[in-house]
Amino acid sequence: MSxxxxxxxxxxxxxxxxxxxxxxxxxxxxxSITGFxxxxxxxxxxxxxxxxxxxxxxxxxxxxxxxxxxxxxRLLWSLNDHCFSGWREYFPFLTREGWKNxxxxxxxxxFIDRKTPDAVGHNPLAVTxxxxxxxxxxxxFASGFALYAEHAPxxxxxGMLKPVYLLMSTQTMRLYxxxxxxxxxxxxxxxIYSVWLLDVKEKGGEITSIxxxxxxxxxxxxxxxxxxxxxxxxxIKTKK
Amino acid sequence: MSEHDVESRCxxxxxxxxxxxxxxxxxxxILRQRGVSRRDFLKFCSAMTAAMALPASFAPRVAQxxxxxxxxxxxxxxxxxxxxxxxxxxxxxxxxxAEIVLDILSVDYHETIMAAAGHQAEEAxxxxxxxxxxxxxxxxxxxxxxxxxxxxxxxxxxxxxDRARQVCGGAxxxxxxxxxxxxxxxxxxxxxxxxxxxxxxxxxxxxxxxLPGCPVNADNLTATIVHYLVFGKIPALDSHGRPLFAYGxxxxxxxxxxxxxxxxxxxxxWGDEGHRKGFCLYKMGCKGPATFHNCPTQRYNEKTSWPxxxxxxxxxxxxxxxxxAMGPMYKRLPNVPGFGIEHTADKIxxxxxxxxGAAFAAHGVISSLRKDKDPAEKTKED
Ligand code: HEM
Ligand code: HEM
Ligand code: SF4
Numbered sequence: 220m221s222x223x224x225x226x227x228x229x230x231x232x233x234x235x236x237x238x239x240x241x242x243x244x245x246x247x248x249x250x251s252i253t254g255f256x257x258x259x260x261x262x263x264x265x266x267x268x269x270x271x272x273x274x275x276x277x278x279x280x281x282x283x284x285x286x287x288x289x290x291x292x293r294l295l296w297s298l299n300d301h302c303f304s305g306w307r308e309y310f311p312f313l314t315r316e317g318w319k320n321x322x323x324x325x326x327x328x329x330f331i332d333r334k335t336p337d338a339v340g341h342n343p344l345a346v347t348x349x350x351x352x353x354x355x356x357x358x359x360f361a362s363g364f365a366l367y368a369e370h371a372p373x374x375x376x377x378g379m380l381k382p383v384y385l386l387m388s389t390q391t392m393r394l395y396x397x398x399x400x401x402x403x404x405x406x407x408x409x410x411i412y413s414v415w416l417l418d419v420k421e422k423g424g425e426i427t428s429i430x431x432x433x434x435x436x437x438x439x440x441x442x443x444x445x446x447x448x449x450x451x452x453x454x455i456k457t458k459k
Numbered sequence: 460m461s462e463h464d465v466e467s468r469c470x471x472x473x474x475x476x477x478x479x480x481x482x483x484x485x486x487x488x489i490l491r492q493r494g495v496s497r498r499d500f501l502k503f504c505s506a507m508t509a510a511m512a513l514p515a516s517f518a519p520r521v522a523q524x525x526x527x528x529x530x531x532x533x534x535x536x537x538x539x540x541x542x543x544x545x546x547x548x549x550x551x552x553x554x555x556x557a558e559i560v561l562d563i564l565s566v567d568y569h570e571t572i573m574a575a576a577g578h579q580a581e582e583a584x585x586x587x588x589x590x591x592x593x594x595x596x597x598x599x600x601x602x603x604x605x606x607x608x609x610x611x612x613x614x615x616x617x618x619x620x621d622r623a624r625q626v627c628g629g630a631x632x633x634x635x636x637x638x639x640x641x642x643x644x645x646x647x648x649x650x651x652x653x654x655x656x657x658x659x660x661x662x663x664x665x666x667x668x669x670l671p672g673c674p675v676n677a678d679n680l681t682a683t684i685v686h687y688l689v690f691g692k693i694p695a696l697d698s699h700g701r702p703l704f705a706y707g708x709x710x711x712x713x714x715x716x717x718x719x720x721x722x723x724x725x726x727x728x729w730g731d732e733g734h735r736k737g738f739c740l741y742k743m744g745c746k747g748p749a750t751f752h753n754c755p756t757q758r759y760n761e762k763t764s765w766p767x768x769x770x771x772x773x774x775x776x777x778x779x780x781x782x783x784a785m786g787p788m789y790k791r792l793p794n795v796p797g798f799g800i801e802h803t804a805d806k807i808x809x810x811x812x813x814x815x816g817a818a819f820a821a822h823g824v825i826s827s828l829r830k831d832k833d834p835a836e837k838t839k840e841d
């Protein structure tokens with residue numbers, strides 16, 4: 220216990236990652252509020268020209284487009300060769316190190332061990348939830364835009380979404396779209412709790428990281444390729 | 460409408476079947492012989508032009524074409540049905556128009572209203588489809604029972620499947636009237652004991668025009684045939700085989716209550732103030748947002764009214780998989796499959812969210828009571 224403890228600062232979330240994150244969070248918030256109001260229109264217009272539902276739906280559609288653009292941008296960004304935001308980070312189950320980290324994390328969650336994984340960037344268990352979330356997003360896009368395009372059958376969007384219409388009836392689409400919201404709400408509860416927990420337990424500025432981009436840690440991120448990461452999140456080749 | 464009107468209309472049909480010399484005359488001539496005034500005829504042509512979603516300037520062309528064209532031969536078969544579509548056709552409110560329709564349709568065989576019966580009737584059908592092979596139009600009402608070799612539905616000793624294959628197979632085109640003939644309809648609802656399907660599914664490969672609706676809107680049927688007579692081809696169809704002129708727009712997008720939807724003014728309860736004022740029926744389970752049909756513009760019974768106009772939410776009767784996909788009738792969303800009837804999406808969703816929230820709250824409490832791992836502390840493995 221004699222050597223001094225060194226917290227190293229890593230640049231884990233680049234600006235585009237943070238922007239996408241907050242655009243996602245904001246649009247999810249708007250989509251859930253307006254979506255709920257579409258399902259249960261509790262706010263009533265007092266006169267026929269009030270356009271209350273009209274605006275609610277308008278906000279829903281604009282936020283829907285914003286989320287679509289943000290999610291696609293994030294996916295494209297994951298193609299760059301960054302240690303922490305690259306696409307490989309999303310699939311820990313493809314590598315042995317990833318599996319090990321998932322196990323460590325599960326032990327942590329089930330109070331078996333107090334150790335957290337040797338991961339500087341994403342939490343290896345959380346990324347599996349992100350992958351699930353992105354799949355739900357695409358379900359929401361498909362059903363949402365398919366419901367939306369029904370105002371103009373024969374239009375380009377309606378044509379593009381033909382597989383969705385062949386797959387299920389409009390009412391089924393509506394039901395799954397509605398249920399999707401509840402799955403996302405469950406995800407958000409889980410997500411906010413987990414980042415809080417890791418913030419408290421790892422003491423590395425987890426929550427701050429999604430605002431500033433930096434995390435502080437004593438750990439060394441282990442990559443399966445035998446690569447290492449510098450403080451900017453760029454790969455450096457090491458001999459192994 | 461009096462008893463007498465219906466009888467006289469049935470007579471028209473019977474004459475159509477009997478007076479074969481008429482067949483060589485054009486529709487214009489027949490109508491003149493019948494004493495239909497030019498004025499009534501032109502009114503009919505304008506109505507049809509509107510039904511086909513064409514601009515009013517087309518009306519003279521429609522009139523000219525109908526004047527010159529010969530009547531098509533048409534046979535009407537009943538399958539598993541309630542005869543509601545026949546009723547819809549015969550009971551149109553305006554007598555002259557109804558007679559014009561029946562004159563134009565020239566129904567050569569129609570089990571419900573024809574004079575002939577038994578073997579005589581079957582012979583007439585055989586003759587007609589042999590003599591006009593490839594030229595007649597076949598109208599089918601009702602679903603086709605496919606289960607167990609089709610034994611659950613038969614006419615004249617022949618199963619409905621076989622009849623459909625035979626008659627549709629030789630037809631120029633088949634028009635499936637009503638939701639049952641189009642997609643199986645009520646009879647195809649779970650558990651579908653007879654294996655009911657629509658005509659296109661029972662007889663793949665033949666040209667079928669679907670005119671779903673419960674019942675079919677007789678104007679749409681007439682307009683489909685007029686379209687064929689005027690343009691010499693069947694109208695453009697959507698991916699469910701329905702003519703675009705009648706099924707190209709969603710009810711919700713043409714509904715007279717739509718301003719109330721956009722404003723956020725909804726009927727909350729039957730007979731409440733909003734209901735009396737004609738507010739939107741969205742919260743009462745209206746399926747207008749999921750249904751393609753021209754009800755709001757074409758309406759029923761000479762444009763008198765339609766369900767939403769009369770204060771009842773749209774039941775979605777013109778869509779494939781009606782009845783199953785459109786239930787429950789007075790709820791906006793279907794029930795969640797695999798759960799009990801009373802489990803709405805929101806009850807399940809809320810339950811999930813509360814469960815997840817409680818689980819993490821408990822986890823949080825335990826976590827805060829546990830001693831944190833010091834970042835400097837080494838674990839056994841290290
Ligand atoms: C991912 C987040 C989203 C959430 C949480 C969400 C939530 C909801 C909810 C709860 C409803 C009400 C469903 C009902 O009860 O009928 C709804 C309706 C709808 N949503 Fe979304 N939605 C999302 C994304 C989208 C997207 C990306 C679009 C695409 C434009 C979209 C388009 C629609 C449409 C068209 C409706 C039906 C509106 C109507 O019937 O007037 N949604 N949404
Ligand atoms: C609707 C709300 C939210 C959604 C849908 C959401 C979604 C996501 C997603 C998809 C990621 C992965 C980021 C990426 O790889 O690009 C992420 C990461 C993160 N989010 Fe959120 N988020 C939400 C709200 C929040 C809030 C309110 C906070 C802060 C308390 C937060 C803090 C974080 C942090 C710290 C990370 C990085 C976690 C890591 O180490 O992997 N998020 N979030
Ligand atoms: S009554 Fe039905 S179809 Fe008409 S606007 Fe309301 S929801 Fe739409």
